[in-house]
Amino acid sequence: MAKHNIPEVKANWEATEGMWGMSIDMDVCTGCQACVAACAMENNISFVGEEDAGYGRSLHWMRIEHTWQGEYPEVTPTSFEPVLCQQCGNAPCEPVCPVFASVHSKSEDLNLQVYNRCVGTRYCANNCPYVARVFNMRDYDRPDPLSNQLNPDVTVRRRGIMEKCTFCIQRIHKGQDQAKSEGRDVLDGEVVPACAQACPADAIVFGRIDDPESKVSLLAKSGRGIQLFEELGTLPRVTYLKEEKTYGRTG
């Protein structure tokens, strides 16, 4: 009989410092949504149409949050805040999936969604404090020219499946394979996810957070770093850079 390896979700991952991480500079983000568009192109994200998107069914793996705060007439906009899956080290979405579709990968230390295994109970999405997960409500059309731009490295998802940001794991693998074939380690900045590549302000930086010399680690330690809902104990791998360490602009 095969040996069943059921991961002890909490115990195993709690202490790891993580491998891949991201930092997002909210002070330079202009809210141009280029990252959202690039992400959709790279990861074969379906377009749901105006009506469904207005009803909160858009499938984007990233969203640029922008809200207003204060009492009228003293209202100020908050800074733009790109929110994506935080690739939690201790992810609330993982233990609640009844079929192991939401799992933690040991080799990349990322939180992955196994599309083939997903049965669509949507519990993971309810338990995600970052509302980072999106669900394929229908099989969406790809009218003809669009069907030619599908990324062959990424699975096209059908209806009834949960999906979310993967940190462009196909690019991570490509970078690792390249480095392996050349007999070296992956260089800092060699792997760039689509959102970071598209960002005109270079607000998004991606790299190894277990390497203290990498750009992303230095930025996280720069004193401006905050993590979303740190107090929940999810160990997010995304650090937001913001002066004054507050959510949103204060003055």
Place this chain on the structure above:
Amino acid sequence: MAVLANSAPHQHSQANSAEHDHEAHLREEHLMLDPRPRGEMNAMVMESMLVTSWKFWVVAVALAAVVAYCLGYYWYRMIAEGLGIAGVNRPVYWGIFLVNTVFWIGISHAGTFVSALLRVFKAEFRRPFTRAAELMTTFGLVQAGLSIFMHMGRIWLAYWLFPYPNERGLWPNFHSPLSWDFLAINTYLLSSTMYLFLPLIPDLAMARDRSTGWRKVLYRTLALGFRGTEGEWTHLRFAMNLFAFAILPVMFSVHTIVSWDFAAAMRPGWSSTIFGPYFVVGALQSGLSAVAMVIIVVRATMKNMKYFIRPEHLDAIGKLMLIISMAWAYFFFNDYLVQWYNGDKWTDILLKFHEEGPIGWMWYAMLILNVALPWLTLWNKNIRRNPTILFIIGFLINVAMWFERYIIIPTSLSINRFPFTYQFYKPGVEIPLSIGTVALFVLLYMLASRIIPLVPVWEVQEGQMAHSLRKFGKESIVTVSDLE
């Protein structure tokens, strides 16, 4: 009780006619003191199954049409097109399907509660309606199961939730509350079906001896050759007692585990430690009201049922409803208090949203119908004994309990820690599918009432015998507890 409960008429003089009136009144009042000969009672129950008017078939065909259209057609469309035609969105990923699941599990709760708990405590008034309540459990669980499957994105892969052997060595995730839920509901369905079947065996044997044709074959098969010997009765009583005790913890576990689906999650408004008992009491609240509704309908529509189900039974259920309503109010307050008291910002926003949001009326309706309505009416004996009014109260309590689950699931999901993603929920095909499950429940119950004796005749006869025997004062008195 010094009552002569003999079926033979008595000689009496003018002087003790007041006593006679009193006796006649007790007879009319209490089923246990109004015995009829066994053969007559058996014939009455057989008649209630066999006499089917044309109205029954009209209603049955209409319900079947509703089931085919609302459940069959829309579910087919939803499987073929995806959940887009339902109302779920981000962040309201769980909608009315899960509301219905919790609701139907709650309904199914009381069947076993009435039957097992009252059997364990030897409450005499349970005797004529245990079967009706147990059937409600089974068919309620069917609706709950269907609602879970409707809710799934890829229903055709639902078997992956089963721990079945497969070549890849893949198991369901036992960390997930949904896996616990799946196992708990299956356990409950199996055990409650067995618990329905065991007390049914003597009645099936009774029916076997009094029927012909396909019914004879059916009852002969199901009665498992029961002949009524002392040894068979001993075994049957032992098994029933065992099940009555064993099923009580199962019943409590099921709804507690259902509540863990919410309580274990990391959400404001859901991660409440009191959810377990709160859900159990809520289930009893809706379930008991449903029992009241079912036996009122059975009494009004089926032949000979007015003899078996009397105002005293409605009275007893009405009292239970009042007590459970008080317990529910306490647990609601408890749940609200501990959430409000901890002062978490997001929970505060959520609680305010429940009361003042666009469907705040639902929150107030829940409180009025669940608390104010039973408290203001059910203390009154005349109201408890009036079938029409009790039916209306039961219906309104069930509506309120459905609202309660609606507030817990879709309304709470509208609010999360990111105000940017707040979104309301507009039901889509959930509405026809909900109507379909209700219709299917009624249809299954109607069809079962043609095949299954809805009154446990042997249990009624046993109770009546035990009460009648008390009159032989100096002889050894057989009591109900001796019989069990």
